[in-house]
Amino acid sequence: MNPVLDARLEAVLELVQAQVHADIGSDHAHLPIRILRAGRASRCIAVELNPGPLAHSRRSAVRSGLGERLEVREGNGFDPLHAGEVDSASMTGMGTGTIVGVLQRAGDKLPAALVLQPNDSPRSIRQWACASGYHLMAERLMPGYWAYPVLRLERALGNDPAYVGVPLRAALRYGPHLLREQSPLLRQHIQEDLLRLTPLAAPGRNAYGELATAQEALAWLDDRRAEQNRQ
Structure with a gap:
């Protein structure tokens, strides 16, 4: 059994490298199976809370033939884990608010890599990381129903150097x-935000600030492109 993952989960797989990894909200446990099979x-x-997905995870674990290398636990977030038990964890397919809430409740069970x-x-995740001693080590933006961001965070001291030299508001959003990489998908994502926000933006409304952030991001990308063309 070697489950097929979509593009966003393949990106998650590529960013995992650990001795012991926890997949929080694992659903069918396809991601941890692939992580083990890929030697990552x-x-x-x-970890799964809901009865249906929990049953799916347990069936997948048995069928995988991975034995004690893959364990399924019932529980909410990091609750079923012991402090220091894992050195890496993933959460996928959830809203940003849900992810940040799980991270905030994890306490000393948080691993060194996420x-x-x-x-x-993912702005709230990036803000949480900056305030919680995690640096943003890598990012991906993957195509799908919409543009899916994937982030790798690692515990580190000091200010995150990833934000040096880029406009902070645009970088958090x-x-x-991703801004430095200037991928066509990111540019398309920003342009879609501009189209969506322009008719909604008025002073005092949330969309007004969001539109300004999108404009700042696109202007920064345009400046970098022009600079590269001059070289």
């Missing part, structure tokens, strides 16, 4: 590494 962890713990794939703007 020696052992995985799949790979996160939210289903909406769209990602400092």
Whole structure:
């Protein structure tokens, strides 16, 4: 059994490298199975709260033939784990607010590395990381029903160097590494935000600030492109 992953989960897989990894909200446990088969962890713990997905995870674990290398635990967020038990964890397919809430409740169970794939703007995750001693080590933006961000965070001291040299407001919204990479998908994502926000923006409304952020991000990308063309 070697489950097929979509583009966003393949990106998560590529950003995992650990001895013991936990997949929080694992659903069918397809991601941890692939992590183990790809040699990106020696052992995985799949955590699931809801009865249906929990049953799916347990069936997948048995069928995988991975034995004690893959364990399924019932529980909410990091609750079923022990402090220091895992050195890496992933959360995928959740809203940013849900992910940040799980991280805030994890306490000393938080591992040194996190790979996160939210289903909406990851700004709150980036803000949490900056305030919680995690640096943004890598980012991906993957095509799908919409543009899916994937982030790898690692515990580190001091200010995150990823944000040096990029406009902070735009970097928190769209990602400092992604802005530097200037991918066509990011540019398309920003342009779609501009189209969506322009008719909604008025002083005092949330869309007004969001539109200004999108304009700042696109202007920064245009400046970088012009600078490269001059070289």
